[in-house]
Amino acid sequence: RLTMNKPTTFTVIATATILAACSQPAFAPTAPQSQPNPLTPAKAQTLLYVSDLGANAVDVYPYPTGKLLQTLTGFGSVETLCSDKAGDVFVVDEAGPVDVFAHGGTTPIRQLQTSGAPEGCAVDPVTGNLAVTNLSSYLYGTIAIYPKAKGKPKQYFNSMVNSTYFCTYDDKGNLFVDGNNHSAEPIFLELPKGKSGFRVMKINKNVQSPSGMQWDGKYVAVGDKGAGLVYRVDSDGKVAQTIKLKQAPDIYQFWLEGTTLVGPNDQGGGPIGFWHYPAGGSPTHILRGPLEPLGVTVSAAK
Secondary structure, three states: OOOOOOOEEOOOOOOEEOOEEEEOOOOOOOOOEEOOOOOHHHOOOOEEEEEEOOOOEEEEEEOOOOOOOEEEEOOOOEEEEEEOOOOOEEEEEOOOOEEEEOOOOOOOOEEEOOOOOEEEEEEOOOOOOEEEEEOOOOOOOEEEEEHHHOOOOEEEEOOOEEEEEEEEEOOOOOEEEEEEEOOOOEEEEEEOOOOOEEEEEOOOOEEOOEEEEEEOOOOEEEEEOOOOEEEEEOOOOOEEEEEEEOOOOOEOOOEEEOOEEEEEEOOOOOOEEEEEOOOOEOOOEEEOOOOOEEEEEEEOOO
């Protein structure tokens, strides 16, 4: 997992066209397994999924709190998570595929081919397409987009981007991405729906290390790892609000569930915190358990 500590300011760069789109090579991994603790009774519950870098596993809890229900294992190198409105959960594996689990499921319903080092994901609520970021692929940071979250992806890359970390779609199908340029400086991009090129934007804040991203219904919430901050950013790159998350200096990926922000502090086995969103402040409650929690997602009950 890439960690960035260099403070910098987002820079303005002209809109750049996507240089190429191609299918990725096939990958035939072994499907992850789960511990023998079936989730069948929990399928009617809303569930919290937490990726645990220390155990290389995904833990499943009733949302918002509760006793551990299930631990999914067998991944190559588990990273972050996302989910769609149907409740399907996408587990990004840096060493292998994206594993797709049905809500409450214990084995993948399908696996999506990857290459490079996949890192983050997001599902378009308009089309159902899945976007996956990549820390290392070819010469540039890439975005792989899987139509309807199935089959082989098309991979888009931009010559100004070195690595991509996290992404999110808004409610109109526009894709937002954060990452680093070739000078190891944070960069923030938009791929407008129906367009063929990324728009690289300026954000009027110093961001040390961009982390999780998620659309909150009005703004793109952008995390700053190591600072305990979340910025609400409009489509022009203007920060409308800075949210301070107390007791959470090192959140890597967070998830917005209505008026709640859920995020794990991944330093030293830190707990999973729950904050009022967009108020921030002190957590309303915490959940302990994973060795090194990294990413989270909430899967709605069917």
